[in-house]
Amino acid sequence: MKKNLLLVAAISLVSTQVNAQCPVGESEVTVNVVLDRYGSEISWSLTGPNNTPVYASGDGYANATANGEYPLDPVTVCVPVGTQIFFHAEDSYGDGWCCAYGEGGYTVVVDGLEVASGGAFASSQTSQVFLGTDLAVENLTMEPVVVQGDLTITGSVVNTGVTPITSFTLTYTVDGGTPVSVPVTASIDPGESYTFSHPTPWSASLGSHSIAVDISDVPADGVASNDLLDQNVGVADQSAPRTTIIEQFTSSTCPPCASLNVTFGPTLTSLNTNQAGNNIAAIKYHMNWPSPGNDPSYNPDGNTRKSYYGVTGIPDLFIDGKPMTSVGASYIQDQAARNAFVDLQLSYWTNGNTINVTAEVTPLWEYTGTHKLHIGLVENGYDYAASTTTQDEFHFVQRKMLPNGQGNTLTPFAEDVTQTVNREYTMVFGGPAQGNYNFWDGGVQDVTVVAFVQNVSTKEILQAALAPVLVGMEENEAGQELRVFPNPTNGALNLMFDASMGSGNASIEVFNTLGERVYGINRPLNGGTQREVLDLSSLNDGVYFVHITADGFRASRTVNLTK
Structure with a gap:
């Protein structure tokens, strides 16, 4: 998400453009690109395998002054029939070409037939096209860790060719074992994906497994290398209900942040975010930019989280440690509906303005890598009339991370072995200013404790928890x-x-x-x-x-x- 406003410059195109009819034995390939507001982040290329040759490319576009769609002139090249081509779309900021700042995107058209399209992604997206017949395994959609029992093998295939496909054979194997095959009859036009669920489930047993899915019996299939895809799946004996967490980087001096809040704020409210009994949590880190950069809620803990994610512009949003690709309610609910394999129990007790927080972390699967527990004290809401944007009401604002933005390093995970973290902090109410951790004037009853367990290297958040502080109900030890x-x-x-x-x-x-x-x-x-x-x-x-x-x-x- 974005961003500081940049000056608009003239739109430029770096590409090879051909508008003549292609000779016999070659196909006419046309690339249509639509920029969103932030064209400076967008680049693309049309290449052969391993980025060779480069048929066309584009970058160096200017930013616009408003959200919207900014189409470029089509780029057309001639490519030999029987060639595999790749369209690479990149966004340097990491929020794709669509959709928060305009319906940006691309299409690839071969001899008048649209065969690939996209735009809603994070940092990059690649579409492959074969100038002939080809069906590819597009992705596998099983969770990386599941509960033992029957597991349906799911994923999708995509017609990357230029001719329709009506049938194929779908096969999966587990750990190189006996193939399980089924014939599939389906009408898949060029550029279209087909979502599959194999009718024979796998009886998932405890442990780590490799699942391979391949397709066959496609007449005249031109590319064999994309017929097989595998995925590692861990199988645990139990799961935990998930609480999902949204982290947002924002500021009271950021006009795009205020624009986003017009719709995103009500969405969070409708989802009962940070409410007792709910499984959707949020924490917002306020930054000290854009100009005048004087948001009183900016503090070093939020800056540490900004550096960890590499945030360079706001608004920027993450859900369970991944860049958000949508701000819709259904997208958030889908994330929250996923099983978790870390149990996180959060409790607290207060004595005046001093809060003691206890978090118990129990892995239900032996995740590898280094993990940290982050604990945040969140102010539920306050009014700030001195905001330099149209937004003067702010919610879910981070005021202190315990002990700081670096979090609490956990020992290596062992299945079913609980680690307990205790933290104490005395809150100061009134006089919030840049650099301090003072809360606004809402009092203890306007505070929610949030916590989450995060893989340090992958940034994946395995589990979160929330605990609103209730008026007059102080929890004792x-x-x-x-x-x-x-x-x-x-x-x-x-x-x-x-x-x-x-x-x-x-x-x-x-x-x-x-x-x-x-x-x-x-x-x-x-x-x-x-x-x-x-x-x-x-x-x-x-x-x-x-x-x-x-x-x-x-x-x-x-x-x-x-x-």
Whole structure:
């Protein structure tokens, strides 16, 4: 996402352009490119295999002053029949050519027939075309880690040729074992993709496996090298419900940020973002640019996160550590619906303006690499009339990372081995200014704790969690001892907690992922260890959030119901 405004210069084209009819034995290939607002980030090329030869290319375009579509003149070249060509589209910023700043994109047309198109990607996209007949395995769409049991082999094939395809044979093997084949009848026109789900599932057993998918029996198939694709899949014995997290880089001095907020702000609100019982979290890091660059919410922790992601322009958005390719609600919900294989339990207790946060990280799969736990204190919202844009109301704003923007380094993961991180911080309310970590004037009740586990090198966020601070319900240290088991549960859920510091009645509530209260009881606190059995058998399978509150006591846990 973007960006500081740049001056507009004249649009230039670096390419080879031919507009004559092609000779016999060659096909006419036309490239149509439409820029979005930020043309300076866009480059493209049309090449043969291994980038040789280069038939045409373009870059060095200027930026426009407004979001929109800015088509270039078509570029036409002649290419020998039977040649494999590649269209490479690149965006130096990493947010593609579409769609937040205009419906940019490209099409490749061969002898009047559109055979490839694109534009919605992150940093780059490559479309391959064979000037003849060719069907290729486009991608495999299984998750990298799954739960043991029947797994449907899914993915897509794409017609990269210039002739229609009506049938093929689809085969998969696991770890080089017995091939599992099925004939497929489908009408796939040039440039079109066909999504497949193999009708014979794989009985996934625990461990790491290699799945290979290949296609055959395509008459006159011209390229054999793209008929096979493989994917490594890990199989675990359990999963955890996912909380997805959106990280946004923004500023009160950024007009494009304000424009994005007109639609994106209501989207986050509609998804109950950062609300108790929900599984969508958000944290926004405010920057000190563009000019005048005087946003009071800018602080070093946000700057550290900016450097980690390599952000050079705003607004910029990431979801679970990956650049967001859409800001729509359904896209966010799809991310949140994925299984997670790290369990992250988050709790806290407060004493005045001092907050003590405890996070328990339990890998359910032996992920390799270095991982960090990041904990953020987020201000839910405030008004700032001195904003230099049309936006004067701000939400989900990062005020402090614990202990800082570098996070907490975890020891190497071992399956089912829990690591516990404790952090304490005293919040200061009032007087926010660049360089300090002061909150605005909302008080403790306007703070949400968010946390997430991130692979340092790949930037993938494996799991997140959120815990809003509730008015008048300070969690004591005993709240950290809340145990829920079994989890996942088939209906009967045991709660055990120490209420020695609590008094009066305890409210035990269960919320679904929409934030709806679906179960609740009140019971007296008698002191000492408490035990309660909840009957959730009447609820639908899914993710639920259990909250216990009482005078001086608060704790929350996430539960997976599978009957």
